[in-house]
Each structure stands twice: as structure tokens, then as C-alpha cells.
Amino acid sequence: MAYVATLISNPSAPALTYEAIHAALAVLPQAQDPVVLEDGVAVDIHFAPELAADAGALADAVRGALGDAPIDVVVQLETGRxxxxxxxxxxxxxxxxxxxxxxxxxxxxxxxxxxxxxxxxxxxxxxxxxxxxxxxxxxxxxxxxxxxxxxxxxxxxxxxxxxxxxxxxxxxxxxxxxxxxxxxxxxxxxxxxxxxxxxxxxxxxxxxxxxxxxxxxxxxxxxxxxxxxxxxxxxxxxxxxxxxxxxxxxxxxxxxxxxxxxxxxxxxxxxxxxxxxxxxxxxxxxxxxxxxxxxxxxx
The missing domain is CATH 3.40.50.1000 (HAD superfamily/HAD-like)
Incomplete structure (x- = not known):
């Protein structure tokens, strides 16, 4: 099944750097190139785990990769967003x-x-x-x-x-x-x-x-x-x-x-x-x- 991870920072203090996006890509299976929703603020990363995924666990994994960066992570199915x-x-x-x-x-x-x-x-x-x-x-x-x-x-x-x-x-x-x-x-x-x-x-x-x-x-x-x-x-x-x-x-x-x-x-x-x-x-x-x-x- 196809999933999407959305990385979001506060528009008043953009924190979504190249390094943060790269860190997220590294932990998401079969991740595609990020889709920019707003420069420095939000991106979508579409990915496809081989088996049915635990969205919460995947979001936690991305948060772990981001460390203390002030970035929110939401993982969900691609369809019906x-x-x-x-x-x-x-x-x-x-x-x-x-x-x-x-x-x-x-x-x-x-x-x-x-x-x-x-x-x-x-x-x-x-x-x-x-x-x-x-x-x-x-x-x-x-x-x-x-x-x-x-x-x-x-x-x-x-x-x-x-x-x-x-x-x-x-x-x-x-x-x-x-x-x-x-x-x-x-x-x-x-x-x-x-x-x-x-x-x-x-x-x-x-x-x-x-x-x-x-x-x-x-x-x-x-x-x-x-x-x-x-x-x-x-x-x-x-x-x-x-x-x-x-x-x-x-x-x-x-x-x-x-x-x-x-x-x-x-x-x-x-x-x-x-x-x-x-x-x-x-x-x-x-x-x-x-x-x-x-x-x-x-x-």
C-alpha cells in the first residue's frame, strides 16, 4: 500500500532543511522524491512499505531521525487525504x-x-x-x-x-x-x-x-x-x-x-x-x- 509522510514546521519559523528531509528519506522504505508544499515549511514524501505499515510507528521513526528539530510528522495512506x-x-x-x-x-x-x-x-x-x-x-x-x-x-x-x-x-x-x-x-x-x-x-x-x-x-x-x-x-x-x-x-x-x-x-x-x-x-x-x-x- 502507498503511504505519505508529511513533514511540517511552523510557517513563522521555517525549519524544514535539506538535512531534515534527507534524514526522513533515509528511514522511509522506497521513498520517492519529496513534493514541496511550501519551501522550508512542508513537504510530502510518498513511500511504499512492502507490508501493511503501522503509521504511528513510522511517524515515530521519522521523528527519531529528526532529533530535536521543531518539525511535525504525519504518516497516513495516500488515498482519501x-x-x-x-x-x-x-x-x-x-x-x-x-x-x-x-x-x-x-x-x-x-x-x-x-x-x-x-x-x-x-x-x-x-x-x-x-x-x-x-x-x-x-x-x-x-x-x-x-x-x-x-x-x-x-x-x-x-x-x-x-x-x-x-x-x-x-x-x-x-x-x-x-x-x-x-x-x-x-x-x-x-x-x-x-x-x-x-x-x-x-x-x-x-x-x-x-x-x-x-x-x-x-x-x-x-x-x-x-x-x-x-x-x-x-x-x-x-x-x-x-x-x-x-x-x-x-x-x-x-x-x-x-x-x-x-x-x-x-x-x-x-x-x-x-x-x-x-x-x-x-x-x-x-x-x-x-x-x-x-x-x-x-x-
């Missing part, structure tokens, strides 16, 4: 922050809430009760501060608009699926160009947060269910889907996707996902689908 359904987590994935931590900062509790968030994202505590506990601490906060947080504190992860725009331009459907809050996902989805967004609803009365979230909570199981629902609605095969996230509540969704990508993720998530991006930005998800820089679009 370009996906038609894309699901993405929001906090610390499509944006650089955890929204609930930023809200907590306004009431002087960021350190406390961030510690709970970190434990939940590592899978050390269950997501749903951890969310209820954190939201309760926001009781009495004016709902108007959400707009302030969005304007002053929230930044889009580099490559996000290109990722969604390029996939949509090539016929994919994109959904933002977050364990965060609709007050944030609605705005972020519009900025980036997602087709739809799903998240939890913060309960508000007379313009004030009640310190509670509507039930049932959108967590790990709901993210998985959303992937299956959209896949079936669009009449797609599992192999035609891609998902990205960074936390433990993304694991089921990443595992069900045809290509599940752990993005700058917690260790357990990175270890379990089909692919991991530790160095690149979100354009890495385009390079692993075989897109070259000249094909990038924004929504």
Missing part, C-alpha cells in the same frame, strides 16, 4: 485562550479556575462537574463582559481562517464544537467562517450570569455524537472526516474521525490521536491533506 467534514474544538485550539479562565480573571479567580481547567483537559477529573464548578464562580458577573473579553483578550490561532476557508472552498463542511459557551462560539465561528457552531449555554437573567449552565452539558460524548450526526447527515464515510482538539474531552471525537489531530495537546491526547501537531500552526492540517500554500484560501 482531503476531508469533507471538519470538526474543531475552540478553546486553546481555534483560539489561543480558555474563555472561562478569562472570565474568571474578571472576578479575581483566574489562577483557581485555570487549575481546574488544566486538570479537566488532562482527563484527571470529569469534564461536566468541573464545568459546573467553574461556572458557579461566575455568578453575578455582568453578561456584557463577554463582549469585552472577545474584543480585548481572545486571539485567533494562526492558520485558522486559512484552514476553514480552504477546506470549505474545496467542498468541506466545518463545525465549531466546544465545551465552552455559545456567547463565544457564535462570534468566533463567524470570524473564522465555520458553517455552524455548538457549545454550552450560560444561563443569564436580567443581564447577569446566574452561575449555571444549561443541561445537558456538551462534553466528550456530545462532541462524538455531533461528529456522527453530521457525518450521517452529509452521507460521508468515516474516512472523509477530520477533527482537531487539545483536551481529554476531545478524545472520543478525535478517535472517531478519519483523521483525528491533537493540536498542541495535553500528553495523553497527543499520544492517543492519529496525528499530532506540536510545532506548526493550524495550516498544518492543510499540509497533511496535501494542500500547497498556493491553494490556501480564507472564508
Amino acid at each position: 482531503r476531508k469533507r467534514l471538519f470538526l474543531a474544538d475552540m478553546d486553546s485550539t481555534m483560539i489561543g485562550q480558555e474563555c472561562i479562565d478569562e472570565l474568571a480573571d474578571l472576578v479575581g479567580l483566574k489562577a483557581h479556575v485555570s487549575a481546574i481547567t488544566e486538570r479537566a483537559m488532562r482527563g484527571e477529573i470529569a469534564f461536566e462537574p468541573a464545568l459546573r464548578e467553574r461556572v458557579a464562580l461566575l455568578r453575578g458577573l455582568s453578561a456584557s463582559v463577554v463582549g469585552d473579553v472577545l474584543r480585548e483578550r481572545i486571539t485567533l490561532t494562526p492558520g485558522g481562517p486559512e484552514l476553514v476557508g480552504t477546506m470549505k472552498a474545496n467542498g468541506a463542511y466545518a463545525a465549531l464544537v466546544s465545551g465552552g459557551f455559545t456567547l463565544f462560539t457564535q462570534e468566533i465561528a463567524a470570524r473564522i467562517g465555520f458553517d455552524e457552531n455548538r457549545a454550552n449555554e450560560l444561563l443569564v437573567e436580567d443581564g447577569t450570569l446566574l452561575g449555571a449552565v444549561a443541561e445537558p452539558i456538551l462534553g466528550r460524548d456530545a462532541k462524538l455524537a455531533t461528529l456522527v450526526e453530521l457525518r450521517d447527515r452529509l452521507h460521508l464515510a468515516p474516512s472523509e472526516t477530520m477533527a482537531v482538539g487539545d483536551g481529554a474531552n476531545d478524545l472520543a471525537m478525535l478517535g472517531e474521525a478519519g483523521l483525528g489531530v491533537a493540536y498542541h495537546a495535553k500528553p495523553a491526547v497527543a499520544a492517543a490521536a492519529h496525528a499530532r501537531i506540536d510545532h506548526g500552526d493550524l495550516t498544518a492540517l492543510l499540509y497533511m491533506q496535501g494542500y500547497s500554500r498556493s491553494e490556501f484560501r480564507t472564508a
